[in-house]
Amino acid sequence: MRCKYCNEKCATDFCGYDCMNKYESHYALVKKYAGVFFLGVLGPIALVVPMFFFLEYMFLFVVVIFIIPAITTMALPFCPQEQVDYSGLKKTIHQCRLAGFFIIIMGMSMSLLIALFM
Ligand SMILES: [Zn+2]
Numbered sequence: 001m002r003c004k005y006c007n008e009k010c011a012t013d014f015c016g017y018d019c020m021n022k023y024e025s026h027y028a029l030v031k032k033y034a035g036v037f038f039l040g041v042l043g044p045i046a047l048v049v050p051m052f053f054f055l056e057y058m059f060l061f062v063v064v065i066f067i068i069p070a071i072t073t074m075a076l077p078f079c080p081q082e083q084v085d086y087s088g089l090k091k092t093i094h095q096c097r098l099a100g101f102f103i104i105i106m107g108m109s110m111s112l113l114i115a116l117f118m
Helices: 016-052 055-075 079-087 089-117
Strands: none
Touching: 016 055, 016 089, 055 089, 079 089
């Protein structure tokens, strides 16, 4: 058996109270902010429609469409349960934040390309 938080080998679900507390406080956060998370991740997709009416500001829309979900994911690293079960919550949170960081870089570079070539 492995600790559900840090993924170290241990006899029970958690290797200690510290890991158990961190795991539980994460899921308390998930419960509290699940709505904010979905709005932050999926909400910006709605901006694709007005974007076509303001094509000269497309680079701004692209920044917002990428950056809002990325910041949401970094602030609220809610990840699929399968991933948490597989590699432990601690590692999954790090991966989630790293993914958010790369999405920001990607959004910035796409926006820059659009601003330069359109
Ligand atoms: Zn642990």
